Amino acid sequence: MKLRLGVLGADDSLEIIRSVVQEFGEIECLPIVYWSEEEIFDLLEPHIGEADMWLFSGQVPYAMVKEWGRIHAPMAYVPHIGASLYRTLLYLSHEAGMRVNELSFDTFSPEELARFLEEAGIVHTHLWLKHYDGAIHFRELADYHERLWRDGRTKGAVTCLRTAQLELRRRGVPVYRVLPTRTGVHSVISMLLRTREMLQFKDTQITVQMMEIDSFQGLASGAFSTDELHNLEIKTTEKLLRYAKQLQGSLKTAGPGRYVIFTTRGMLRDVTANYTSVPNLEELFGIRGELVTCGIGVGKTAYEAEIHAGTALLHAKERGPGTWMVYFDDKRIVGPLGRQEQITYSAASGQLQEISRQTSLSVQTLSKLHSILKKRGTSEISAHELAMYLQIMPRSARRILMELEAKGFAQVIGEESPHPRGRPRKVYRIHL
Incomplete structure (x- = not known):
């Protein structure tokens, strides 16, 4: 099955990325071009669920979408340091005769730019640099570069943002764009493919669901016999067998009112909406949700997953009946599922x-x-x-x-x- 890769970027970057994606027969590309950052969310909204992964042409659109929080698939962006910047500086030196200290830069951190120049053997005394974390408006970058140029401190601007480049051109400022290289794009796409393999492996991890169901609460008020309680246990087991079948897992009893289901991480991820909600057991299988307290354990082995499920169940019981908690293999505990106050914390000492x-x-x-x-x-x-x-x-x-x-x-x-x-x-x- 092909990887559906959503690619969002400026027109010039997108052209480079698409040409590289064509080299990967296992990838199906969903290209989206934007001309201003303000339209990014509207462009993405209709395609949120159409891609398995997303690749952005730079830091700004990536940071904006990450903060937006609507896309939960793995995301990455193409960096502009390294060969991309080498190419730009080589052009400026050879064609325009400009030195590094005659230019203003943006996006890069002071440390990575200084390290880059040191590795290139370029000696400099001062750099004009507009660094920012996450996203930034293109006019803020354009104002920074233009002010330096009009004051005579620089002869041109080097920007990583397409919209800033177009704005600086409109203002008459000499501007040079750092574009991603094919090698850089190839490297990021290869990383995404490895990430996909890792996620597919994680989906097959053994995951254990340990449940406690209060059978007494399921009985009618008044006197009851042990036969009634036994019949209720049988009915509950039959309902859980159907639930386990949906998970393509196996069910075993672990004492009165306690049941264990062995399945995979991917299956439980789907029924819990990526471990954020509780499946509607009452509507699907006739099991009253408030009677079910559950611990989910993910582990590298079935034994580890079962131990983690037991620990998660203890955390769930501390919060009362009907609570679901998850203990992941990286020692994170998440829950209660399906509640607004859901938190994540470490199980480390x-x-x-x-x-x-x-x-x-x-x-x-x-x-x-x-x-x-x-x-x-x-x-x-x-x-x-x-x-x-x-x-x-x-x-x-x-x-x-x-x-x-x-x-x-x-x-x-x-x-x-x-x-x-x-x-x-x-x-x-x-x-x-």
């Missing part, structure tokens, strides 16, 4: 969350470090060893350890020399 607040390290990184130390059976580790376990660069591992040391959660206890002429490696003792 409170101690790691506190350390994360005091440092620049995420709970996920700290959890990995904690697991590594537990597996090694020691609290001591070097940056080289940490890098091997985390599959990261040694300098990144050193930054993690130095951050912990700076905040008092690690200390250097010695050094080791792996090679006679090698640089000694610091050994840290971690206190998590």
